[in-house]
Amino acid sequence: MNRTSSLLNAFGIVTALAFSFPVSAYQAPQRQAFATAVRKRVSAAPLWRDRGDIASLNLLYGPGGKEHQPTGSFTFIKEDKQGTSPKFEIVDAQGVHWKAKLGEETQSETAATRLVWAAGYFTDEDYYLPELRVKKMPKLHRGSHYVSAGGVVRGVRLERKLKGQKKSGNWSWFKNPYVGTKELSGLKIMMALINNWDLKEVNDAIYDEKGQGRRYVVSDLGASFGQTGNSITRSKSNLEDYSGTPFVQKVTTEHVDFFLSSRPFFLTAVNVPNYITRTKMQEVAKHIPLTHAKWLGQLLGQLSAGQIRDCFRAAGYSPEEVEGFAKVVQGRIADLKHL
Numbered sequence: 001m002n003r004t005s006s007l008l009n010a011f012g013i014v015t016a017l018a019f020s021f022p023v024s025a026y027q028a029p030q031r032q033a034f035a036t037a038v039r040k041r042v043s044a045a046p047l048w049r050d051r052g053d054i055a056s057l058n059l060l061y062g063p064g065g066k067e068h069q070p071t072g073s074f075t076f077i078k079e080d081k082q083g084t085s086p087k088f089e090i091v092d093a094q095g096v097h098w099k100a101k102l103g104e105e106t107q108s109e110t111a112a113t114r115l116v117w118a119a120g121y122f123t124d125e126d127y128y129l130p131e132l133r134v135k136k137m138p139k140l141h142r143g144s145h146y147v148s149a150g151g152v153v154r155g156v157r158l159e160r161k162l163k164g165q166k167k168s169g170n171w172s173w174f175k176n177p178y179v180g181t182k183e184l185s186g187l188k189i190m191m192a193l194i195n196n197w198d199l200k201e202v203n204d205a206i207y208d209e210k211g212q213g214r215r216y217v218v219s220d221l222g223a224s225f226g227q228t229g230n231s232i233t234r235s236k237s238n239l240e241d242y243s244g245t246p247f248v249q250k251v252t253t254e255h256v257d258f259f260l261s262s263r264p265f266f267l268t269a270v271n272v273p274n275y276i277t278r279t280k281m282q283e284v285a286k287h288i289p290l291t292h293a294k295w296l297g298q299l300l301g302q303l304s305a306g307q308i309r310d311c312f313r314a315a316g317y318s319p320e321e322v323e324g325f326a327k328v329v330q331g332r333i334a335d336l337k338h339l
Helices: 002-009 015-019 027-044 105-118 182-193 239-243 272-285 290-300 305-313 319-337
Strands: 074-080 087-092 097-101 126-135 152-160 165-170 204-209 213-218 248-251 255-258
Touching: 074 097, 097 105, 105 126, 105 152, 105 182, 105 305, 182 255, 182 272, 182 290, 182 319, 239 319, 255 290, 290 319, 305 319
Parallel strands: 074 126
Antiparallel strands: 074 087, 087 097, 097 152, 126 152, 165 204, 204 213, 248 255
């Protein structure tokens, strides 16, 4: 019993370890007790939630719904100089705060949040606006070419700031309470499905929300729907690149590897920490239990073609791009279902 207690106290050890011990009449109660502890710990800090009737979800408006869409007038607050994309904060006439992002991630992130949310995962409430007028808009240090006279801003992704929600830290793909669960496997597959190549820990947030508890979220999904790879080959929001990349890499009787490339160009290996981090990201989509992949396939298989198209319509893509992106996503879901 001492061994079991020590495992419970050190919950960070991979969950699967608990099931690697030989099954016997004596060990079965220990195994059950550990599994119960796992379920309690995981349920206390959700990564995934059953959306119920997935076929009824409105993916045009996404997790925030129609009632949370941005409306009215907006006033500039401050510029955010962090990250690679131009960003700034604004407030609307109702007092709701929003973070505006400009650049090539605006459309891909808007579409990605809807698809990942539909699968049961927590995401930010993102909306895309082809044009936005902001009062007291100054000259930005980054992204000023997206702004015209009178504070007119083109191609904006707005992320709604939720009252009572506070970021308490970041989480790792390799060390978290969900290791070994189908829910974490499903999220890993989703990253491969949308070709999200930027899986740095800084993009994985832990949110504490008043009255709602703790949430584990991939808080930046902008590096999606392009080609994965190194800094020379990778892309974002590019239909030709996205449609030209493989999805399922290898299938065995027990596991599936999905294609996800992030290893830097070899000449950049002089930056050893970055090279190691980026190379390790590729392992996120590898060695996924086959049963977990089939579970996600059956889940996503409930989405209609119209719902998938709505993800890209909401992101402001052209009709041709909407059809093209949706076709690739449908094909990848079909691949999961046929595993």
